[in-house]
Amino acid sequence: MSRRRARELALQVLFQIDVGRADPQTAFFQALTREREEQETPGELRERDVNYARDLVLGTWEHRQELDRVIGQYARDWTVDRMAAVDRNILRMSIYEIMHCDDVPDGAVADEAVELAKTFSTPEAAKFINGILGSVIRGLEQGAIRAESDPS
Numbered sequence: 001m002s003r004r005r006a007r008e009l010a011l012q013v014l015f016q017i018d019v020g021r022a023d024p025q026t027a028f029f030q031a032l033t034r035e036r037e038e039q040e041t042p043g044e045l046r047e048r049d050v051n052y053a054r055d056l057v058l059g060t061w062e063h064r065q066e067l068d069r070v071i072g073q074y075a076r077d078w079t080v081d082r083m084a085a086v087d088r089n090i091l092r093m094s095i096y097e098i099m100h101c102d103d104v105p106d107g108a109v110a111d112e113a114v115e116l117a118k119t120f121s122t123p124e125a126a127k128f129i130n131g132i133l134g135s136v137i138r139g140l141e142q143g144a145i146r147a148e149s150d151p152s
Contacts, residue, residue, distance in 0.1 A: 002049065003049060003052060004112060004115075005049065006049040006050070006052045006053035006056070007053070007056065007093070007112055007116060008116065008119075009031055009032070009035060009053045010052075010053045010054075010056035010057045010060070010093060011086070011089055011090060011093060011116055011120065012031055013027045013028050013031045013053075013057045014056075014057055014060055014061065014089040014092065014093060015085055015086060015089050016031070017057075017061060018085055018088070018089055019085050024057060024058060024061050027057075028053075028054055028057050028058075032050065032053075055101075056093055056096065056097065056101075059096050059100055059101075060089075060092050060093045060096040063096055063099075063100065063148070064092055066147070066148045067091070067092045067095050067096055067099075068080045068092070070095055070099075070136060070139075070145055071083075071088070071091050071092070071095065071132065073139075073145075074132045074135040074136055074139070075091075075132055084121060084125065086117075086120050086121050086125075087117065087121055087125045087128065087129060090113050090116050090117055090120070090121070090125075090129055091113070091129060091132060091133070093113075094109050094110065094112070094113040094129070094133055095133070095136055097109045098110075098133070098136060098137060098140065099140065099145075099147040100147060106137045106140075107137075109133070110130060110133040110134065110137065113129050113130070113133055114126045114129060114130050117129045
């Protein structure tokens with residue numbers, strides 16, 4: 001599993017949690033089990049990528065109120081609850097990664113988010129997501145956004 005596949009897995013789990021109201025731990029375990037069953041070569045899942053996917057799911061879900069506030073700040077004429085669930089979760093996960101995961105460059109996160117949108121949503125969604133993430137990155141650089149250290 002690559003980091004890209006880890007993000008895809010995390011997105012699928014976040015979608016299931018958001019839309020299906022599944023428990024995060026259970027949803028992740030079920031998705032990981034399916035991933036392992038579908039592998040062509042046993043042992044393809046690298047533990048660090050599995051851990052990364054798990055951290056993305058749990059961190060995104062834990063910080064979703066903070067992330068939704070940030071999305072709402074930059075999504076002109078859109079409320080978070082009116083967005084397509086896949087787009088909402090791509091944005092949540094990507095903004096979580098930008099704000100709370102220092103080991104990945106912001107531009108790489110935005111590029112990956114656009115690719116996720118192209119794969120799982122629409123070309124229009126990819127442009128929308130790219131625009132919001134660009135604004136979020138600029139907002140962080142200018143100090144207009146600060147990450148919350150304690151999600152509540």
